[in-house]
Amino acid sequence: xxxxxxxxxxxxxxxxxxxxxxxxxxxxxxxxxxxxxxxxxxxxxxxxxxxxxxxxxxxxxxxxxxxxxxxxxxxxxxxxxxxxxxxxxxxxxxxxxxxxxxxxxxxxxxxxxxxxxxxxxxxxxxxxxxxxxxxxxxxxxx
Numbered sequence: 001x002x003x004x005x006x007x008x009x010x011x012x013x014x015x016x017x018x019x020x021x022x023x024x025x026x027x028x029x030x031x032x033x034x035x036x037x038x039x040x041x042x043x044x045x046x047x048x049x050x051x052x053x054x055x056x057x058x059x060x061x062x063x064x065x066x067x068x069x070x071x072x073x074x075x076x077x078x079x080x081x082x083x084x085x086x087x088x089x090x091x092x093x094x095x096x097x098x099x100x101x102x103x104x105x106x107x108x109x110x111x112x113x114x115x116x117x118x119x120x121x122x123x124x125x126x127x128x129x130x131x132x133x134x135x136x137x138x139x140x141x142x
Contacts, residue, residue, distance in 0.1 A: 005044055006045065006123075007044065007046075007076065007136065008047070008070065009047045009071045009121065010046065010048050011054040011065055011068075011125060012048050015050060016056065019037040022037075022039055025038045030138050030139065039041075040137060043135060043136075044136065045136065046136045050137045052077050059098050059111075070119070071111070071119045071120065072118065072119070073121040073122070074119065074121075076122060076124050077130055082100040082108050082109060082123065085122040086110045086122060089112040089114075090112070093115050094114050095112060096111070096112045108125060110122050125138075125140075127140060
């Protein structure tokens with residue numbers, strides 16, 4: 001797994017109010033799918049996503065996520081890399097929460113927790129190609 005964070009996802013009970021907070025801080029949204037609010041940062045992206053939706057994607061009950069739930073995402077170049085990273089996490093002592101799988105928006109994802117319980121998403125997003133150096137941007141690099 002490359003040493004980087006691509007996408008920080010904050011699980012929200014009230015996405016519009018949380019989005020309004022970041023916009024009040026001077027952040028600007030970028031176009032995204034319905035149900036997801038996205039802000040490109042310097043070298044990363046912050047996404048706001050429904051708590052129940054995030055729990056469903058992970059295959060765990062929402063109660064497991066607790067208060068202030070978040071995932072740290074590492075985007076990879078191709079679909080097969082998702083399973084490879086999950087295997088590496090398992091081998092390193094992490095817990096795979098959900099094996100690699102296709103998702104509704106056309107990507108391929110899986111989740112693991114580190115030994116302290118911090119949750120990582122590993123994702124291949126065919127609509128957001130990584131830059132030559134592995135940099136991530138929500139709408140990709142040409």
